[in-house]
Amino acid sequence: MPNAAASTAADAPTTDTIRVRGARDHNLRDIDLELPRNQLIAFCGVSGSGKTTMAIDTLYAEGQRRYMESFSTYTRQFLDQLDKPDADVIEGLPPAVAVTQNQISRSNRATVATATEIADHLRLLFARVGRVTCPGCGREVTKDSPESIARWLQELPAGRRGMLAFPYESDSPTWREELVEEGFVRVIINGRTRNLDDVSVRNEATDGPVLVVVDRLTTGGPTEGRIAESIESALLHGDDHCTIVVEGPDEACQAAIVTIDDRTWEAHRFGRTWHCGRCDQSFTEPSPQLFNFNSPLGACPACEGFGSIIETDMDLVVPDKKKSLRQGAVAPWNSPSYAHELEELIALAPDRGIPLDAPFEELTEEQLAVVLHGSPEHEFGGLDGFFRWLERRKYKMHLRVFLSRWRSYRDCEACGGSRLKPDALAVRIGGKNLADVCRLNAGDAHSFLSSLPLTDMQREISRVMLSQVVDRLQYLSEVGLAYLPLDRSLRTLSSGEAQRVAMTSTLGSSLVDMLYVLDEPTAGLHAVDVNRLTGAIHRLRDRGNTVIVVDHEEEVIGGADIAVEFGPAAGADGGRIVFQGPPLQLRETPNSSTGDWLAGRRAMVGGGPRREPEGWVELQGATGNNLQGVDLRVPLGGLCVVTGVSGAGKSSLVLQTLYPALSSALGKENGKSSDQPALPYGSLAGSAQLENVVQVDQQAISRSPRSNPVTYIKAFDPIRSVFAEQPDAQSQGLTSGHFSFNVEGGRCETCQGAGRVEVDMQFLADITMRCRDCDGRRYRPDVLSVRYRGRDISEVLEMSAQEAFRFFRGHKKVQQKLKVLLDVGLGYVPLGQPSSTLSGGEAQRLKLAGSLAGKQAGRALFVMDEPTRGLHFSDIVRLIDCFDALLEVGHSLVVIEHNLQLILAADHVIDLGPGAAHDGGRVIATGTPEQVAANPDSATGRALAEAIRKHEAAARELDDE
Incomplete structure (x- = not known):
């Protein structure tokens, strides 16, 4: 392959082309690629074929690396720099931006507004054009100046007498002399005007600070000269505050009314600070940080900016109040570890008159007080003391998890869930504070901010900020998220909603001449939502960007300008370019797996017999989030797919209600079910037909390079045992533990079993090098000297799962573990490949393989969230085969899914909708895929009907040929 030095002038790329030569990262096979700029380019191919490696690890990484190199060496040391791609030449790259799956935050502090950067622009908007409004009197609070005070005096009706004064407080016994030395003559003390010569003691001023009279005045007259100087003097001596009392009062006056010398006066307070004179309340000067709930300057001190407070929930502590104390009404004390707390309560009960066999709900307040707060004379701390003891020890993970089981969140009473300090909530634009704006959904917020009544100066100041906010709100509406409140936590969003929110700051921006790399942007989206998203992607290209x-x-592949297919297979059999050109030509390309599916040469419609239910699990009255009293009937012994548009309530119903409810009913104690109790529901029936419930979710497997497929499915334990049984190992006293690269004993201690060593280059990107001591083989020489069938343990880790399955013939324990990798289509993956380098589709299937390798005993219900994420059409066929294997041994499956190929293979479909948020949360259609396709009210049904029609037409064309 030619390198940079060998490139000829004839080969030099134009500025309209991105050229890659000799790309070799991961499984790329020294490939060359030329891509036109300002086009929409779709990378496709089977999972693991090298698409993401080329897009993210090569093109984006190089574009980002070059951008980083434009910074100073001092700045670069604070930035995370990507590794330099392994390629001979990469030319013509514009600045790059990537939107990947791992950009979605699940922090309690992450909201729709913060994730889309709308919050950042709103903070600046409120700080620059917001008006401080006193919550006590509703008047606008301004920061005064001598000029504004003078103008106010001129605007008053002429002829009214007044006095200009300033508040004065001093603990000094010589305060009177100090004022006399400054030239002041009169003060107002306790409603009386006094000459300083007549004031002898400080304690005469018992009703607040002394008002020192600076000047007497008449309203409506000129304010230049003496009056202007007096105002300056009052502000100077009054610590930026002054008071003007005007004889009256005026009927329309909103100032404080005071009595001085037996006459009624209006007291108008002014200051160079943000201060309401009528309510005598000061406010913090608006700044962007004041509106940031992640900053101590803006966060509500009570909840620290979370908007909610966690506290012990007695409904969780005593879930069944009909039980007695002796029957275990207090749930935390039912475990063997804390049964002694109940024993202590039983021992003291006779002395305190507590009935042990009466229902908990019948205990009197005095009896409940002993259970809750304890009995000091019996050295019993009660539930309060028990939870305080747990709090002091929550640095231990298992106690932290246990403690979280009995707690729930409630809105902070101090801020009402707004997360902000009162001073921030006092600032308003168009009559709304920042919390009010963030409570609006994206559509209403767009309408409100687009029609703000602003002055010409305010409009000029806010032009950039408003345009950024409005553009992002417009994008949210365009992709079908107009119903989402801006303060909605990301943790409560479905995967499809979170995916589109994560892309907002990128697709809603106005950058041009950029390279945008989008990694599976349609993951988790319904067919209806895909149409909206592709429209936004096309507009991004039309602005002059390369996408x-x-x-x-x-639809994404067909709507691209150019399609590039990688393959022909995955892993070592991939990493090549199978096709590059217009998408229409892809359908006609032989040996193209993607083309076969798009052209209908491989049909998606199964049409086979559906499995009959072997029983039902019934959940009644689910009302969590947007669910509207849903009754769910899940058939057992088959594949049940729950569908619906993104935000219709699928995750709320299946993951947050059904799964934790079944876990609780089956007595399953684990982190997932214990720290997230089920959303509200009425009743659950049919759980006795199951022995286990297993969730396969979308959380990342591990970011550690030490995690790999063979350890994840627990296949490395029997492999190490095979090597420990070899004569060479036994003669050297090597045990199974010596063949582990994660613990001391047999691993290379230089690289600690990683095989590679990271070198800190300070302001340059860190370099990862092969370990010199073990040559990247992870182990000590004596461990590597042990061989089985001519291979050492390091060579086994480099084998693919398929090769290792054949290699360990005769070892049933090893083969049983490895077979699950083959069953889910991961036979090409090396056993020792770090899990952090797996694609999204590979990671999903590895998690499923981990569940299969665990040998679930008895009838289990597998609950899965979009298992087709990141999978090619061919990979989905493998996945369906794997599902069939699970069903054949008696298990059941409930799958949340949007993929039409998998929906058509289902035995039973439950469609939620008809829309999202408050327009969803209802069951629209149930039955076989064909029955749902015949329902005109179902968005999923319409998409299914169209898919069936298209593929039947393609099948007829093939028959005609």
Whole structure:
């Protein structure tokens, strides 16, 4: 392959082309690629074929690395720099931006507004054009100046007498002399005007600070000269505050009314600070940080900016109040570790008159007080003391998890859930404070901010900020998220909603001449939502950007300007370019797996017999989040797919209600079910037909390079045992533990079993090098000297799962573990490949393989959230085969899914909708895929009907040929 030095002038790329030569990262096979700029380019191919490696690890990484190199060496040391791609030449790259799956935050502090950067612009908007409004009197609070005070005096009705004064407080016994030395003559003390010569003691001023009279005045007259100087003097001596009392009062006056010398006066307070004179309340000067709930300057001190406070929930502590204390009404004390607390209560009960066999709900307040707060004379701390003891020890993980089981969140009473300090909430624009704006959904917020009544100066100041906010709100509406409140926590969003929110700051921006790399942007989206998203991607290209989309969605590939297919297979059999050109030509390309599916040469419609239910699990009256009293009937012994538009309530119903409810009913104690109790529901029936419930979610497997497929499925334990049984190992006293690269004993201590060593280059990107001591083989020489069938343990880790399955013939324990990798289509993956380098589709299937390798005993219900995420059409066929294997041994499956190929393979479909948020949360259609496709009210049904029609037409064309 030619390198940079060998490139000829004839080969030099134009500025309209991105050229890659000799790309070799991961499984890329020294490939060359030329891509036109300002086009929409779709990368497709089977999972693991090298699409993401080329898009993210090569093109984006190089574009980002070059951008980082434009910074100073001092700045670069604070930035996370990507590794330099392994390629001969990469030319013509514009600045790059990537939107990947791992950009979605699940922090309690992350909201729709913060994730889309709308919050950042709103903070600046409120700080620059917001008006401080006193919550006590509703009047606007301004920061006064001598000029504004003088103008106010001129605008008053002429002829009214007044006095200009300033508040004065001093603990000094010589305060009177100090004022006399400054030239002041009169003060107002306790409603009386006094000459300083007549004031002898400080304690005469018992009703607040002394008002020192600076000047007497008449309203409506000129304010230049003496009056202007007096105002300056009053502010100077009054610590930026002064008071003007005017004889009256005026009927329309809103100032404080005071009595001086037996006459009624209006007291108008002014100051160079933000201060309401009528309510005598000061406010913090508006700044962007004042509106940031992640900053101590703006966060509510009570909840620290979370908007909610966690506290012990007695409904969780005593879930069944009909039980007695002896029957275990207090749930935390039912475990063997804390049964002694109940024993202590039983021992003291006779002395305190507590009935042990009466229902908990019948205990009197005095009896409840002993249970809750304890009995000091019996050295019993009660529930309060028990939870305080747990709090002091919550640095231990298992106690922290246990403690979280009995707690729930409630809105902070201090800020009402707004997360901000009162001073921040006092600032308003168009009559709303920042919390009010963030409570609006994206559509209403767009309407409100687009029609703000602003002055010409305010409009000029806020032009950039408003345009950024409005553009992002417009994007949210365009992709079908107009119903989302801006203060909605990201943790409560479905995967499809979170995916679109994460892309807002990128697709809603106005940058041009950029390279945008989008990694599976349609993951988690319904067919209806895909249409909206592709429209936004096309507009991004039309602004003059180059857009590369890694995706499997037919509409995305078909709508691209250029399609590039990687393959022909995955892993070592991939990493090549199978096709590059217009998407229409892809359908006609032989040996193209993607083309076969798009052209209908491989049909998605199964049409086989559906499995009959072997029983039902019934959940009644689910009302969590947007669910509207849903009754759910899940058939057992088959594949049940829950569908619906993004935000219709699928995750709320299946993951947050059904799964934790079944976990609780089956007595399953684990982190997932214990720290997230089920959302509200009425009743659950049919759980006795199951022995286990297993959730396969979308959380990342591990970011550690030490995690790999063979350790994840627990296949490395029997492999190490095989090596420990070899004569060479036994003669050297090597045990199974010596063949582990994660613990001391047999691993290379230089690289600690990683095989590679990271070198800190300070302001340059860190370099990862092969360990010199073990040559990247992870182990000590004596461990590597042990061989089985001519291979050492390091060579086994480099084998693919398929090769290792054949290699360990005769070892059933090893083969049983490895077979699950083959069953889920991961036979090409090396056993020792770090889990952090797996693609999204590979990671999903590895998690499923981990569940299969665990040998679930008895009938289990597998609950899965979009298992087709990141999978090619061919990979989905493997996944369906794996599902069939689970069903054949008696298990059941409930799958949340949008992929039409998997929905058509289901035995039973439950469609939620018809829309999202408050327009969803209802069951629209149930039955076989064909029955749902015949329902005109179902968005999923319409998409299914169209898919069936298209593929039947393609099948007829093939028959005609």
